Amino acid sequence: MTRKTLYTFFFLLLFTGTGQSAYWRLPPLAAPKEYGNLLINRTSKTHGQKPVTFSHWSHRMQYACRVCHFELPFEMQVNATEITEEANRKGEFCGACHNGKTAFGHTDKNCKKCHNGDRSYGKKKFKKLAKFPKSKFGNKINWVKAVKQGRINPKLSILDESYTPMPYNKLLKLEAEWSMIPDAFFPHEAHNRWLDCSNCHPDIFNIKKKTTKHFAMKYILEGRFCGVCHIDVAFPIDDCRRCHPDMK
Numbered sequence: 001m002t003r004k005t006l007y008t009f010f011f012l013l014l015f016t017g018t019g020q021s022a023y024w025r026l027p028p029l030a031a032p033k034e035y036g037n038l039l040i041n042r043t044s045k046t047h048g049q050k051p052v053t054f055s056h057w058s059h060r061m062q063y064a065c066r067v068c069h070f071e072l073p074f075e076m077q078v079n080a081t082e083i084t085e086e087a088n089r090k091g092e093f094c095g096a097c098h099n100g101k102t103a104f105g106h107t108d109k110n111c112k113k114c115h116n117g118d119r120s121y122g123k124k125k126f127k128k129l130a131k132f133p134k135s136k137f138g139n140k141i142n143w144v145k146a147v148k149q150g151r152i153n154p155k156l157s158i159l160d161e162s163y164t165p166m167p168y169n170k171l172l173k174l175e176a177e178w179s180m181i182p183d184a185f186f187p188h189e190a191h192n193r194w195l196d197c198s199n200c201h202p203d204i205f206n207i208k209k210k211t212t213k214h215f216a217m218k219y220i221l222e223g224r225f226c227g228v229c230h231i232d233v234a235f236p237i238d239d240c241r242r243c244h245p246d247m248k
Ligand code: HEC
Pocket: 038, 040, 054, 056, 059, 060, 063, 064, 065, 066, 067, 068, 069, 074, 075, 076, 077, 078, 079, 080, 081, 082, 194, 228, 229, 232, 233, 234
């Protein structure tokens, strides 16, 4: 038996026997209205404030990832960015928009809109998205279709009105190393509507080194490669067929 058929054998055994989630130990999913919501608490509590609520679904309706994770210096890792209230008030970090013009500012009556420790803050607004195109997991919203249907038109830049992304639409087939496992696909087009090339290259995917052969699900589930986004914010790993379209 070759190594590959042996793997496939174990795979089928485990899959049919215990079910995929037990086999892969997929991380638990938040409720749709809370998927992608964060409580930022690097310094809040130690300074007598409640943790800060931040919702990805509510912000991504108006702004693409690129705005906050490329133009603004937010890390794709909760509590990793050194946000301070002083910098916010100077117009950095949240204050780039929360300045009393684009969005509510850092004034006394607004402290609790951010410092409330409530991950589901803003849930009433979520109900208004009932007519958005559906997906099976995560926010249960198909964000790719929501853009295509014109329900939302998230800004790719807040610094340059005339910014248009570099056209690069190559669809890549990522062959699974296990036989009988349908290939995964990576569409550049769907990603470039939200992200900057440098959000992925070269830190997550180094084209020169060809990381492809390391993309095993084990690593993805550890939050590497596709798992940087497809665990907490973009549609989650549970949605096998969106990446492996021929999977049963
Ligand atoms: C309005 C700003 C904003 C937008 C737009 C935005 N993010 Fe974020 N994102 C943040 C902030 C703030 C954090 C938390 C950073 C911190 O605490 O250091 C974060 C954290 C993350 C994390 C880490 C989550 C975790 O649980 O650790 C991921 C992944 C992420 N963002 C992906 C995305 C993707 C993908 C998009 C586009 C679909 C996006 N973000 C759009 C502001 C934004």
